[in-house]
Amino acid sequence: MLKKRLLGGISAIMALVVLAAAVVIWQTKAFVAMPLSIQSPQLFTVPAGAHYQRVIRQFEAKGWVASSLWAKFAPHLYPELTRVQAGTFQLQPGQTLAQAFTTLRSGQQYQASITFVEGSTFAQWRAQLQSAPHLDHTLEGVSEAVIAEQLGVSRDQLEGLLLPETYTYDVNDTDIDLLQRAVRAMEATLEKAWQHRADDLPIKTPYELLILASIIEKETAVASERENVASVFVNRLRKGMRLQTDPTVIYGMGEQYDGNIRKRDLRTPTPYNTYVINGLPPTPIAMPGKASIMAAAQPAHTDYYYFVATGKGGHQFSTTLAEHNRAVRDYLKVFRNQ
Known part of the structure; x- marks a missing residue:
């Protein structure tokens, strides 16, 4: 009789253990399947x-998951949760805890991007870099000549020496590293051209x-015009004709340019005013893109000397x-009618 009671007690305990294990498994599965409490990436x-x-x-401190007893059981039931990689990752609304950990062990870190447009100037690049998120800003107050030295450029001015395009970068990459990539990209493009x-x-x-x-x-x-302009x-x-191109006048005017070019501006000497100087200005006046560089290297064969x-x-x-x-008179008629 005693033996039967003992066996019955053991069976009951085992049943409770099995039930408890089932509850732990069920609750832990529910915990890792719970979506993160985030409304945006x-x-x-x-x-x-x-x-x-x-x-x-x-995650708990940020309020993305609730503090739970089942959190400590999760790595035993899902050992893959323990394999996370160092880095910065982007988590998405609707991701479960398990999916979030999949992201954290994927190695696919979040990358920001910045786009420098063709025809922009180094001053505009600096402003963009200064406001770029997730970038380590190291160039505030640093002169252009010093930046050029850091980039290994043998000139004091960086105008034209950086290739405008979209660059991706990891969180906390430095601005100087990004500029280094742009310099190397321009060097390769220019060498090919x-x-x-x-x-x-x-x-x-x-x-x-x-x-x-x-x-x-x-x-x-206009892409189809570049070779003709060249x-x-x-x-x-x-x-031996002067280039007489307005963008060089504007660049030479610097901050004095207010959106209009007057006759006196065309006559005012600057190192860049191609209405006054012969040949090319001393430096580029903007960051040219690949298409304009190739157009300069391979211009169309024409008898053109003017365009408007x-x-x-x-x-x-x-x-x-x-x-x-x-052609100028035709343009003025169109301009007055607009």
Whole structure:
């Protein structure tokens, strides 16, 4: 009789243990399947050496998961939760705890991006970098000449030496590292263009090619026109004519430019005013894109020496001054009617 009672007691205890285990498993599964309490994408940084318990405590501190008894059972039932990688990751609304940990062990860190547009200036790049999120800002108050030295550039001015495009970066990358990538990208682009340049270009160095490309970039945003614009400037250089391009005047005016160019501005000498100086200005006037660089290296073969806006989004190209003057009058008619 006693033996039967003992066996019955053991069976009851075992049943309770099995029931308790089932409850733990069920509750733990429910815990890891619970969506994070976030309403928008959130960045989360896993420090080096961090483990499951530290991550859970941080999630709890942020209010993303509720403090729960079942949290300590999760790594036993799901050992993959213990394998997290250091870095910064983006967690999405609707992700469960298990899915969040999948993200944290994926190694696919969050990357921010910044886009520098063709024709922008180094001053504009600095302003963009200063306001870029998740970037380690190290250049505030640093002169352009010092930045150039840090980049290994042998010039005091960086205008034109950085390739405008979209760059991605990891959280806490530095601004100088990003600029280094832009310098290397421009060097590779310019070297390729120089190697494939037309044989008869009146351009002596890759840097002169870059200067010409920057002028082309500022003169037209119409892709199909770049080679024709390049041909105008190349033809003028061959003939010893001044380039007479307004963007160089604007660049030379600096902060004095208020949106308008007056006749006196065209006559005012600056190192960049191509109505006054012969040949190319001393530096690029903007950051040219790949297309403008290739247009400078391979201009169209034309007899054009002039061009003027049509007022309809493009330009009218002319061979003679008389043709050009007629095109100017046509543009003024369109301009007055707008």
